[in-house]
Amino acid sequence: MKRTNTCGELCSTDLGKDVCLQGWVRFSRDHGGILFFDLADAYGITQLVYDPEDVDEGVDKTSLASILDSFTRESVVSVTGTVRERVAGTEDARNPTGKVEVLIQDAELLSRSLSPPFEIGEQKEHLLPAEDTRLRYRYLDLRRAEMIRCLRFRHRVISLARQYMESASFLEVETPLLTRSTPEGARDFLVPSRVHPGSFYALPQSPQLFKQMLMVAGVDRYYQLARCFRDEDSRADRQPEFTQFDIEMSFVDREDIITIIEGMVSHIWRGLFDEELETPFLRLSFDEAMSLYGTDSPDLRFDMPMVDVTEIVRETPYDIFQRVLSKKGSSICGLNVKGSDGAEGLGRNEVDRLISWIKRHGMGGMTWMRVTDKGLDSNIVKYFTPEVQNGLIEAMGAEDGDLLLFLAGPRRKVLEAGGLLREKLAADLGLIKEGSHQFLWIIDCPMFEKDPVSGNLTAFHHPFVRPVGVLSDDVQGESYDLCLNGVELGSGSLRNHDVDVQRRILSMLGLSDERMEDDFGFFLEALSYGAPPHGGIALGVDRMVSIMLGKESIREVIAFPKNKRMHSPFDGSPTPVDDEKLSELQIMSLAMDDIDFDDIDIEE
């Protein structure tokens, strides 16, 4: 018999129906005569009951009982029976099907399960097995309602995004996975070619050049759920393969693209949280973000900007500040920890701990003072004149009960360490409201970064960003990065449709004319046949979904993720392959320690 219902749908309106349910035996309870089973599937749990006194006439109780005896945990079973009300007082209010139960009349074991290696029933997070055990048995882990919820949630995000793009007349186009290796960017995953021995495809780090060529083709509005590959070390929010929601548009300016993204994200939030996001999102320039928060992806769920007090304290005879300020390019920045004298605040011990913490992040130390009703207070305020003290109080908006922290050193280092300190303070003091979402655009990023050692330029984003105005080493790009809760969700820009500008940028990045032709000739040629002004953006789907669900790692929202060492616990990849396969590709591995190089004939 086929199943008539899922395990999540029977309720009081189904009373008296004859049904067939199929699913997994999650729990069973034997009361010595009467048996209960929790039958689970992706939709819910329905209680089955075997009551020998209530089964229909003609049912072979002995054989039914012996079948039920084989219903071990997580075995897949099929039962037919009658929906009935539970005995008064035994309803389960936590379960949507908790008012009814199915009286078993017939049963069949479809597939017996070994004893599961860990508990699959709903449970508290801290009782979960270690992640590597969960990953090794991912098919069991995914049976858990919480994981099904994550998969379904991710599906809804994608589905809403598609729906929005459809309504905005975007065309979904697939681009190749076997592509060309290019010099810039992350390390490529390479795929050897059998037909062209010695040559390799690369898996795409993003569909960047293809989507731009689609614009040249006149596609006008493109999107794709693009799988991307980068052979770099992983992190909680980085996997070697990941998914981007990739978008490109022609004949648009920055505002058009930002509007589309804000519209799409709002559509998703409306659909999943029934919440109206405030648009337009906040914006900060790259310089503002660095100056105020010391990072290009600040978390604005809490306020606590850095204040540059360099000029206020410049003449102060406090030796530490004087020594730092005697060096060019030094700054002194302060953070105001509001209301820090209460029970929730930071005592002397906590401040000492912060000082040793900040030393591990490259600072020589940290200066601190408390704000009292009588003014500033600490062992070093004697070096600060009343005018300077008032200047600090005013600049930092200090009030009675605040704690002021100051870092001194090279400007960039101070800002970055201050940014880390700011986030640590927020985490330690619980300043971040759980479940809140704060979007932010970072605009006007530099086009280039200069390698401090070699002095060579590298692209801040990628080499295809259009400069704002005239091209130079320190020009800004027409870029816009979307941040959510301090995480970079996506990066976008207007692109170069002028092939000459594009050539000059590649040249500034150190590509010779020859290299440029070899690596990007096909693309530059495309730009030479009438490229429309265009731009786009790509959003990290895994990151967005994991933040929406409040998960610490994107692995929680990927069905089969790689582990930290880029190993796949499911299929054991990567693996060595047979020599036959390698020789067909004319490849020899140097990692095998049994190669005898004397045996190798090298052709002239």
Place this chain on the structure above:
RNA sequence: GCCCCGGUAGUGUAGUGGCCUAUCAUGUGAGCCUGUCGAGCUUUCGACUCGGGUUCAAAUCCCGGCCGGGGCGCCA
């Protein structure tokens, strides 16, 4: 490449040099139990990541490996 944290029954844990013949829970096997719902009760089984070292004595301290996680570098 580097730094930090961790590794005890199937699972989650306790155990900071001798009280360890290693705790507790859950699970597993057996039994009891007619309204439970992560049922309950009785009982059984089951573990110190590996290799070296220190010590009279190591789960415990030291060194190294392996495995897992967080981070730096890297991620145009």
